[in-house]
Amino acid sequence: MPNNLKTAFCKHALPCLLIVSASLYSCENAKQQDGPDIFNYTETQNEEQFDLTDIQNNGELIILTLYGPYSFFEFRGENFGYQYKLAEEYAKSIGVCLRVEVCRSVNELKEKLADGYGDIIACATSVSELKDADLSVCGEDEITQFMDSIGKMQKDNTISGQGKTAWAVRKSSQELEHSLDSWLKDNKKLFFDISLPRTTAGGRSRTYVPRMNVHSPIRSVAKGIISDYDHLFKKYSRECGWDWRLMAAQSYQESGFDAQAVSWMGAMGLMQLMPSTARTVNVAENEIFSPEANIRGASAYIRFLKNHYADIADENERTCFVLAAYNAGPGHVDDARRLAGKSGKRTDVWKDNVDKFVLCMSESRYYNDPVVEHGYFRGSETFNYVNSILARWHEYRTKIKH
Numbered sequence: 001m002p003n004n005l006k007t008a009f010c011k012h013a014l015p016c017l018l019i020v021s022a023s024l025y026s027c028e029n030a031k032q033q034d035g036p037d038i039f040n041y042t043e044t045q046n047e048e049q050f051d052l053t054d055i056q057n058n059g060e061l062i063i064l065t066l067y068g069p070y071s072f073f074e075f076r077g078e079n080f081g082y083q084y085k086l087a088e089e090y091a092k093s094i095g096v097c098l099r100v101e102v103c104r105s106v107n108e109l110k111e112k113l114a115d116g117y118g119d120i121i122a123c124a125t126s127v128s129e130l131k132d133a134d135l136s137v138c139g140e141d142e143i144t145q146f147m148d149s150i151g152k153m154q155k156d157n158t159i160s161g162q163g164k165t166a167w168a169v170r171k172s173s174q175e176l177e178h179s180l181d182s183w184l185k186d187n188k189k190l191f192f193d194i195s196l197p198r199t200t201a202g203g204r205s206r207t208y209v210p211r212m213n214v215h216s217p218i219r220s221v222a223k224g225i226i227s228d229y230d231h232l233f234k235k236y237s238r239e240c241g242w243d244w245r246l247m248a249a250q251s252y253q254e255s256g257f258d259a260q261a262v263s264w265m266g267a268m269g270l271m272q273l274m275p276s277t278a279r280t281v282n283v284a285e286n287e288i289f290s291p292e293a294n295i296r297g298a299s300a301y302i303r304f305l306k307n308h309y310a311d312i313a314d315e316n317e318r319t320c321f322v323l324a325a326y327n328a329g330p331g332h333v334d335d336a337r338r339l340a341g342k343s344g345k346r347t348d349v350w351k352d353n354v355d356k357f358v359l360c361m362s363e364s365r366y367y368n369d370p371v372v373e374h375g376y377f378r379g380s381e382t383f384n385y386v387n388s389i390l391a392r393w394h395e396y397r398t399k400i401k402h
């Protein structure tokens with residue numbers, strides 16, 4: 001196969017034919033378009049000449065990045081990371097969808113960029129590591145300042161003290177290089193906006209900032225009342241086969257019984273549904289703060305997760321996995337199970353088995369392990385989430401009659 005056709009095939013046809021676990025799309029509502037005819041490329045079309053105009057004609061920008069808390073990670077089925085969000089805004093500015101290819105090392109980032117599997121290295125990478133004859137560094141000052149500000153905001157000296165960082169494109173992509181450099185220079189205010197915790201419900205209307213008004217964990221022991229929403233927990237817990245007090249304990253952990261709560265990651269309502277999860281369980285954007293709709297949606301999602309972990313025979317063990325997956329997403333919990341199995345631990349037991357690997361999932365040597373498919377997440381939060389809910393459920397069962 002000639003080099004020009006090989007490049008065209010690798011860049012545009014292969015991702016449509018193979019299921020690549022590290023490829024994630026952020027244009028779920030985009031109109032589907034016909035793909036390029038890879039056999040109509042001219043003899044002069046090759047990877048070295050694939051530039052901004054070609055990206056816009058193709059309708060897709062492919063970024064190469066690494067898993068990490070500041071670059072890219074998944075949470076409850078949605079994509080996050082400061083570098084990812086920045087790339088998403090740039091993609092919008094040039095009128096294309098964004099696709100993410102996650103690599104395991106800086107060397108892999110450079111190799112895939114050179115081979116035409118991506119258009120931009122969109123990861124705050126040390127400039128010294130990007131010095132290459134075939135690469136052009138973009139936004140050195142802007143990305144360095146952005147990461148310094150993130151490091152100070154997060155009180156993380158490893159970020160603010162790593163020196164000059166930047167993005168990169170192929171040297172031959174001069175049009176893309178100039179566009180990206182100009183955009184980064186002209187949109188510094190956007191960097192600040194991206195660093196603020198906020199969410200836009202449904203991706204298109206009202207923007208919310210984090211908020212939570214925590215209520216008492218038990219309204220009245222004497223009257224046997226946990227919250228104002230007990231009747232809803234009793235109604236919808238039957239649909240997912242849970243003790244209603246377990247659902248109440250989870251709701252308190254999620255929102256403190258605040259029906260208007262919004263988390264810094266964008267989860268909403270009593271049971272803290274993410275916008276994408278709400279859509280999946282048929283909770284409309286305009287009813288996500290409705291106590292009944294939110295609890296109904298959570299019940300449907302719990303039912304889905306129970307089916308996902310149907311291979312775990314013990315009901316109490318399965319409950320731990322469902323809670324963990326509700327918090328972090330099933331993909332991350334499945335990664336921890338794979339790591340547990342690889343280390344000779346039981347994959348169907350939570351305590352002292354899978355939970356130990358959940359705790360490790362914020363360490364690069366674990367989230368970059370070959371068996372891990374969904375990368376980084378804050379495992380300590382998930383570990384504490386499960387334990388806190390189980391402890392409160394025990395308290396509710398002790399104090400409140402069924």
